[in-house]
Amino acid sequence: MTDQHHGDVSPVDAVLAALADPTRRQLLDLLAVLGEPTATTLAEHLPISRQAIVKHLAVLDAAGLVTGRRAGREVRYAVRPAALTMTARWMAALASDWDRRLATIKRLAETAEQEAAAGEAHPGGA
Amino acid sequence: MTDQHHGDVSPVDAVLAALADPTRRQLLDLLAVLGEPTATTLAEHLPISRQAIVKHLAVLDAAGLVTGRRAGREVRYAVRPAALTMTARWMAALASDWDRRLATIKRLAETAEQEAAAGEAHPGGA
DNA sequence: TTGTCGTGCAACTCCAGGGTTGCACATCGA
DNA sequence: TCGATGTGCAACCCTGGAGTTGCACGACAA
Numbered sequence: 001m002t003d004q005h006h007g008d009v010s011p012v013d014a015v016l017a018a019l020a021d022p023t024r025r026q027l028l029d030l031l032a033v034l035g036e037p038t039a040t041t042l043a044e045h046l047p048i049s050r051q052a053i054v055k056h057l058a059v060l061d062a063a064g065l066v067t068g069r070r071a072g073r074e075v076r077y078a079v080r081p082a083a084l085t086m087t088a089r090w091m092a093a094l095a096s097d098w099d100r101r102l103a104t105i106k107r108l109a110e111t112a113e114q115e116a117a118a119g120e121a122h123p124g125g126a
Numbered sequence: 127m128t129d130q131h132h133g134d135v136s137p138v139d140a141v142l143a144a145l146a147d148p149t150r151r152q153l154l155d156l157l158a159v160l161g162e163p164t165a166t167t168l169a170e171h172l173p174i175s176r177q178a179i180v181k182h183l184a185v186l187d188a189a190g191l192v193t194g195r196r197a198g199r200e201v202r203y204a205v206r207p208a209a210l211t212m213t214a215r216w217m218a219a220l221a222s223d224w225d226r227r228l229a230t231i232k233r234l235a236e237t238a239e240q241e242a243a244a245g246e247a248h249p250g251g252a
Numbered sequence: 253t254t255g256t257c258g259t260g261c262a263a264c265t266c267c268a269g270g271g272t273t274g275c276a277c278a279t280c281g282a
Numbered sequence: 283t284c285g286a287t288g289t290g291c292a293a294c295c296c297t298g299g300a301g302t303t304g305c306a307c308g309a310c311a312a
Contacts, residue, residue, distance in 0.1 A: 013148070020146030022139070023270080028220075032227050040288060052271050054290080059269095073279035073288055081224040088217035094154075095210040101158050102205065149300080166258060178301050180260080185299095199258055199309040 011064050015087040018063035023048065024056050028065065028079060036069075036076040137190050141213040144189035149174065150182050154191065154205060162195075162202040 018024055023046070030045055031037065039057060043050035057077055060066040064083035068075045144150055149172070156171055157163065165183060169176035183203055186192040190209035194201045 016142065016145045016151075019142045021270080025142075032224050035227075035231050038288075048270085049272060050289090051273085051291095055270075075289070079224045079228070081221040081228070084217055084221040084224070088214050088221060091210055091214035091217065095207040095214060098158050098205045098207040098210070101161075102207070105161050147300080164258075174300085175302060176259085177261095177303085181300075201259070 010086075010090075011083055012087050012090045014063035015065065015083050018059050018065055019087075021056070021059075023052075024060060027053065027056050028060065031066065031077060031079045036078045038074045038076055040074070042077075136212075136216075137209055138213050138216045140189035141191060141209050144185050144191055145213075147182070147185075149178075150186060153179065153182050154186065157192065157203060157205045162204045164200045164202055166200075168203075 026046065027042065030042060034041065034045075039050050039054045042053050042057075046053065057066060057068065061068060065080055066077055067080055068077045152172065153168065156168060160167065160171075165176050165180045168179050168183075172179065183192060183194065187194060191206055192203055193206055194203045
């Protein structure tokens with residue numbers, strides 16, 4: 001009933017949920033800056049435990065915003081722009097849809113106003 | 127430490143948090159479709175109470191995604207595309223930033239690889 | 253004025269998820 | 283081989299917020 005025309009069910013759902021958390025956004029920024037850090041490295045840059053970071057990375061991974069490559073005994077994480085780009089596009093489309101609808105409503109309102117004015121001018125026009 | 131170059135502190139924060147909830151997105155869609163409904167009207171279209179809807183509308187309003195106009199004894203809500211557009215742009219910029227960084231990293235890696243190969247060719251080069 | 257309808261406020265329940273700690277397992281260097 | 287380092291798993295606490303119900307207040311119509 002809600003996302004019939006936009007496909008909300010898609011990754012967009014997970015991406016928005018993932019981006020909702022400030023720590024997660026911080027993590028993404030950090031990821032972009034550090035290149036391909038490990039969870040342990042990231043933990044050194046944030047005031048939370050490594051475990052918390054791993055959980056966040058799992059969420060980001062599920063949203064397709066991040067990938068983890070195993071390298072020996074460590075796991076190197078990197079950012080993935082694709083999902084973000086897709087979501088940005090989704091949002092832009094939604095916004096322009098709203099714009100369209102609002103413009104239509106405004107136009108209708110103005111038309112109705114004019115017709116009302118015309119009705120006032122010809123009261124017997126009923 | 128996180129939003130120094132993107133200005134994360136801005137409305138974007140609130141917008142993302144607001145969009146994180148599926149019910150809220152549903153509400154936005156409904157808002158766009160119905161034009162300028164009241165909380166009560168919206169409640170008739172969703173499986174939750176009016177009070178819950180009012181709370182959601184408050185969140186959306188705080189994020190700048192919605193406005194409420196008083197009209198007599200009722201309040202008519204309407205969608206506001208501006209904040210969404212802004213957030214979409216923010217996301218797109220972030221994504222392209224990631225792309226830039228990833229490209230740089232990749233290029234550096236390839237360069238290092240070539241130099242390593244050159245080093246192999248001239249083992250005494252140290 | 254009275255009844256009705258819509259909104260606003262407040263208290264309450266409930267659970268998802270952010271964060272922690274503790275420990276077991278695997279990998280690397282010596 | 284052994285110690286060190288990094289990861290993975292599991293149990294646990296605790297707060298935020300989604301949702302509910304109940305009621306008081308304000309605005310409209312008769």
